[in-house]
Amino acid sequence: MALAIDATTPARVNASAAVSAVSGSFTPPAGALLIVTAQGTNGSTGPTSVAVTNSGTALTWTQVQLANKTTTGGGDGFASIHRAVVGTSAAMTVTATQTGGSAPTSIKVYVVTGANTTTPVGTAVIGRGTTTPLTTTALTTTGTNSLFFASADEWSAPAAETGTAGSGMTWDSWGISGSNYGGSGYKTVAAPASTTTALSSVGGSGTMDWQYVVVEVFAAAAAAAPPRPVRTITQQALTRAATR
């Protein structure tokens, strides 16, 4: 089963004036992998963490990576990626809350089917940069037909920016003029390879201030081929064949 973004994926949530954002209700299928990407503004030092929770039966959430002033050595935005595996299909909402950060907050939840739910993610890379376009640090995927996810924030955003990501990314962006621009996206990497994406800002001016996280999501292992039938040939049968 190939990795795919499921139709139950909810819409991005943009909270211009809050340190938390809450998705609309959605019902992911059992066994789906939820990837939550979050972006926004640091506080004076943080955010120190971004906590993700869900309504209904609590899922086990793991922060894959967080790029912020502390982890990348500077910058005023943050970007993060979080994951959880859905046990039983049920309606839920997802909330991401910054601790130590400040508004705005934007989240995008991706419902991913066909993922390896035992080892969902491989290598993750975080980084910071001040140019546009900005090429992310290379991440070398190790799986076959993996999904490469990115979450990025451009904090300087003095104008009404729009943006794109290159290298075949399906990109979902957001922006608030005078505040932040950011986005998240994904692409398929068919074979293990060194992979990057170019984050571009259109309409901004002055020095850029990017924070980003990229991560590999593994596809579920292909089902093992059924065993081939085994025939036992006896010495007696060989002797019989040889004398015919």
Add this chain to the structure above:
Amino acid sequence: MAKGDPPTSPVVEVFDDYVQLAVTIAVTFDNTTRALAQAVVSRDDGCQYHTIVLDVPSRPQAKRLAAPVDGAGPNTYTAAQLSKVGLSTIEDVLALQITAEP
């Protein structure tokens, strides 16, 4: 515009579904008085989202603006219509989180 300056008109938010069909809200307002002029909601045919939600969707006070059905033009909400649901200035809008739902 400098970093930290208040947003200028229009404020546009785009919400893509899983096949990159989108519903969009464009809010126009007076840059001086901040008073809302109108909100225009448009939608790509086939987009799985049909409503713009202002505020946390599960809250009873959440405000919902319907998007047009397939083949229809954008839905325009006047300043008077927005005022009736408590939205008079762009700051009223940006104080709420914004998303879309089916």
